[in-house]
Amino acid sequence: EVYLEESGGGLVQPGGSLRLSCAASGFTFSSYWIHWVRQAPGKGLVWVSRINSDGSSTSYADSVKGRFTISRDNAKNTLYLQMNSLRAEDTAVYYCGRGRDWGFDYWGQGTLVTVSS
Amino acid sequence: QTVVTQEPSFSVSPGGTVTLTCGWRSGSVATNYYPSWYQQTPGQAPRTLIYNTNVRSSGVPDRFSGSILGNKAALTITGAQTDDESVYYCVLYTGSGIWVFGGGTKLTVL
Numbered sequence: 001e002v003y004l005e006e007s008g009g010g011l012v013q014p015g016g017s018l019r020l021s022c023a024a025s026g027f028t029f030s031s032y033w034i035h036w037v038r039q040a041p042g043k044g045l046v047w048v049s050r051i052n053s054d055g056s057s058t059s060y061a062d063s064v065k066g067r068f069t070i071s072r073d074n075a076k077n078t079l080y081l082q083m084n085s086l087r088a089e090d091t092a093v094y095y096c097g098r099g100r101d102w103g104f105d106y107w108g109q110g111t112l113v114t115v116s117s
Numbered sequence: 118q119t120v121v122t123q124e125p126s127f128s129v130s131p132g133g134t135v136t137l138t139c140g141w142r143s144g145s146v147a148t149n150y151y152p153s154w155y156q157q158t159p160g161q162a163p164r165t166l167i168y169n170t171n172v173r174s175s176g177v178p179d180r181f182s183g184s185i186l187g188n189k190a191a192l193t194i195t196g197a198q199t200d201d202e203s204v205y206y207c208v209l210y211t212g213s214g215i216w217v218f219g220g221g222t223k224l225t226v227l
Contacts, residue, residue, distance in 0.1 A: 035216070037163075045155070045163060045206050047216040059214030095162060102210040103153030103168030105175070110162055 002026040002106040004096050009111030016086050016115070022079040022096030022108055030054070030074040033099030036081050038092035039110075046092075049081065050099065064090075086115045121209055123219035129197045129226055137222045138189040139207030145188035150209040152190035154183055157221075158203045166205075167192060194224075202226045 008020040022034065036048040049060045049070040058070050069082040079096055093112050097104035122140040129135035139152055146152060153168040165174040167183035170190065180195045190209070194201055204221045211217050 037218075044204075044221045045157070045208075045218045047208065047218055050214065050216070057214070061215070097163075100165075101153075101169035101172065102151030103165070103208065104155075104163075105165050105168060107162045107165070 002098065004098065004106060004108035006094060006096055006108045006111035009094065009113045011114045011116065012086055013117050014087060014115055017082070017084045018086065018113060020081040020083065020094055020111060020113070022081075024077045024079070024098075027098070029072075029077040034072065034079045035097045035099055035104055036070060036079075037095045037097055037104070037107075038090075039095070040089070040092045043092075048094070051079070083113070086113075088115050091115045120211075121207065121217045121219040123205075123207060123222045125220070126223045126225065129194070129201075129224065131197060131199060131226055133197050134193065134195045135197060135224065136186070136191050136193045137205055137207075137224070138186065138191050139209070139219050140189045141209060141211075146185065146190045146209065148185060150190070150211065152183065152185075153208050154181075154190075154192045155206045155208070156201075156203045157206065163206065197226050199226050 003025045005023045035050040051058045051070045055072045067085045071080045093110040095110045096108045098106045120142045154166045155163040157163045171183040182193050206221045207219045
């Protein structure tokens with residue numbers, strides 16, 4: 001069974017940093033693109049970033065470009081999102097999603113990031 | 118401004134059919150935008166319904182179907198059930214490694 005589990009969320013001050021992880025199991029992790037998608041409280045889903053299967057190619061939404069870095073460790077079946085210079089508007093539940101045919105098929109349950117002083 | 122447009126809300130009677138749409142502010146949605154659809158209930162992670170325009174995700178009943186209708190992507194639910202009451206999101210691949218979600222459609226079944 002495909003399983004994705006996010007971790008690393010929490011409370012951080014504006015300007016601070018946080019690293020999220022997404023642990024994968026039940027499929028050949030190294031064969032799939034993986035995405036980060038976030039959802040601010042009471043708001044809709046927003047695509048954040050994506051990484052290809054071997055980690056050689058990444059892309060970002062304009063709102064996080066230059067502040068967030070997506071990476072992966074295929075030996076550990078784990079995806080990461082390094083978030084720097086955090087702002088209040090980055091407060092959201094962050095989901096990882098497995099890429100499939102230019103969409104997403106499986107999702108984790110999410111991890112909450114709160115940026116507040 | 119929202120570049121991927123969805124109806125903010127829609128209502129359908131139990132057993133009825135409803136079609137939700139997903140537009141692109143800058144033009145027409147075609148299959149090369151690879152539209153996909155997701156269902157989300159409060160407090161839950163999204164659930165994938167359709168990807169690549171019309172491919173149903175594993176375990177999704179065939180009363181959910183995806184298509185291109187005119188210049189928009191569409192999600193049709195036939196035989197609506199009360200537990201279909203959710204928010205439905207579409208997402209489009211806009212090229213250059215960028216995906217954009219619509220604002221979501223809140224579907225009421227009553």
